[in-house]
Amino acid sequence: MKKITLIYSGGSDSYTLLHHALSQGMSVDCITFSYGQKHIKEINFAKDNCRELGLEHTLIDIGDPLSIFGSSSLVDKDNKIPHGSYKEESMKSTIVPNRNMIFMSYAIAYSIAHNIDEVWYGAHAGDHFIYPDCRPEFLQSMDLAAGLCDPAKVSVKAPFINLNKGEIFQIGMDLKVDYAKTWTCYEGQDEACGKCGSCVERLEAFAQNEASDPLTYS
Amino acid sequence: MKKITLIYSGGSDSYTLLHHALSQGMSVDCITFSYGQKHIKEINFAKDNCRELGLEHTLIDIGDPLSIFGSSSLVDKDNKIPHGSYKEESMKSTIVPNRNMIFMSYAIAYSIAHNIDEVWYGAHAGDHFIYPDCRPEFLQSMDLAAGLCDPAKVSVKAPFINLNKGEIFQIGMDLKVDYAKTWTCYEGQDEACGKCGSCVERLEAFAQNEASDPLTYS
Numbered sequence: 001m002k003k004i005t006l007i008y009s010g011g012s013d014s015y016t017l018l019h020h021a022l023s024q025g026m027s028v029d030c031i032t033f034s035y036g037q038k039h040i041k042e043i044n045f046a047k048d049n050c051r052e053l054g055l056e057h058t059l060i061d062i063g064d065p066l067s068i069f070g071s072s073s074l075v076d077k078d079n080k081i082p083h084g085s086y087k088e089e090s091m092k093s094t095i096v097p098n099r100n101m102i103f104m105s106y107a108i109a110y111s112i113a114h115n116i117d118e119v120w121y122g123a124h125a126g127d128h129f130i131y132p133d134c135r136p137e138f139l140q141s142m143d144l145a146a147g148l149c150d151p152a153k154v155s156v157k158a159p160f161i162n163l164n165k166g167e168i169f170q171i172g173m174d175l176k177v178d179y180a181k182t183w184t185c186y187e188g189q190d191e192a193c194g195k196c197g198s199c200v201e202r203l204e205a206f207a208q209n210e211a212s213d214p215l216t217y218s
Numbered sequence: 219m220k221k222i223t224l225i226y227s228g229g230s231d232s233y234t235l236l237h238h239a240l241s242q243g244m245s246v247d248c249i250t251f252s253y254g255q256k257h258i259k260e261i262n263f264a265k266d267n268c269r270e271l272g273l274e275h276t277l278i279d280i281g282d283p284l285s286i287f288g289s290s291s292l293v294d295k296d297n298k299i300p301h302g303s304y305k306e307e308s309m310k311s312t313i314v315p316n317r318n319m320i321f322m323s324y325a326i327a328y329s330i331a332h333n334i335d336e337v338w339y340g341a342h343a344g345d346h347f348i349y350p351d352c353r354p355e356f357l358q359s360m361d362l363a364a365g366l367c368d369p370a371k372v373s374v375k376a377p378f379i380n381l382n383k384g385e386i387f388q389i390g391m392d393l394k395v396d397y398a399k400t401w402t403c404y405e406g407q408d409e410a411c412g413k414c415g416s417c418v419e420r421l422e423a424f425a426q427n428e429a430s431d432p433l434t435y436s
Contacts, residue, residue, distance in 0.1 A: 058285055063278050068324060070331030097330035098323060098367045105319040106286060112315035113288030138366040145359035149316045149351045 010042030013122035036065025039188020100133035166208030180214035228260030231340035234390035254283025257406020318351035384426030
């Protein structure tokens with residue numbers, strides 16, 4: 001049985017990826033990162049879903065975000081999260097520099113220590129415009145580095161990297177994924193804001209599938 | 219003026235590298251990692267030396283080591299640090315899986331956030347036999363990944379990667395580096411043990427330069 005370490009944020013893409021792996025009979029260990037994001041709603045979704053599915057779940061706190069990452073709007077409370085689509089220039093304030101390499105490096109270490117074959121993460125085509133660390137060439141370079149860092153030769157994969165969010169949701173709906181158990185909004189209010197890039201893209205993905213989102217929007 | 223982020227352990231190689239960079243007029247920010255190593259002696263040397271030199275110093279705690287790294291003898295108190303030379307098979311228990319990629323990924327993030335051009339780390343030729351993440355091909359793959367993770371294109375360099383420890387100490391002695399301000403031993407006793415791979419290599423490096431170590435050995 002193939003064993004994977006999934007970088008699982010608690011959001012809809014990685015939750016779909018989790019079910020995609022489970023549907024193929026894989027053994028899945030999940031890692032969620034606390035990196036100073038402005039709320040812990042998605043982390044709690046990740047914890048609860050792993051407990052419900054009986055999966056090993058490790059929460060890693062990567063330390064003081066402002067001293068490492070500077071003033072990304074995802075971690076700096078003085079920097080407001082922009083509204084609109086990911087295609088807009090203003091969304092670049094949501095870049096957390098090199099966040100994904102940090103996540104992958106921990107997941108690779110965990111995989112080597114636990115004899116796990118592959119690291120999976122949920123990057124997708126909608127991320128490419130704005131986030132360099134979600135692009136195929138970055139993934140390939142990390143897979144190369146992972147193969148050289150230890151004799152164990154862990155692979156790094158992003159099975160959804162060429163799909164848009166609508167196509168990911170289509171896979172999820174085929175697998176009967178319950179999207180009420182996911183959190184996408186960059187804000188951490190009781191209800192999703194519906195205005196940040198992440199909400200806008202999620203709503204478009206449901207619309208693309210002629211489905212409605214089970215979450216409530218403010 | 220070129221700006222670098224130095225991965226600075228508090229040991230003799232990275233301390234020499236620090237002085238090598240300063241002697242070339244570079245601006246140096248240092249990062250030291252607490253990764254569950256069995257003592258904090260080298261971390262304290264790093265803190266004190268940065269304070270004395272007036273350098274920016276960031277200490278990053280990378281979280282619960284056993285859940286991430288498993289039972290490396292550098293972090294697991296139930297796993298005794300072996301004695302002897304790095305050339306011996308038993309020394310493989312000192313491998314901390316993918317440790318250097320984690321260190322580099324943080325240092326790259328820090329460099330992007332602080333507009334720093336390069337990450338430097340102190341890998342050297344004596345490490346190659348046992349630690350895959352100190353080899354030139356790993357360094358090259360990380361430099362490639364770093365150039366792709368962000369538009370800022372930080373470089374990753376290990377200026378001593380083809381030198382042995384004796385040659386590094388020769389550079390340090392030419393720069394009047396005070397090796398009493400460094401800690402190399404894997405054990406954290408009052409005096410260096412003189413028996414672990416790290417001590418053995420340090421003593422050989424002094425002998426190669428016909429010099430004596432200012433540290434006291436038990």
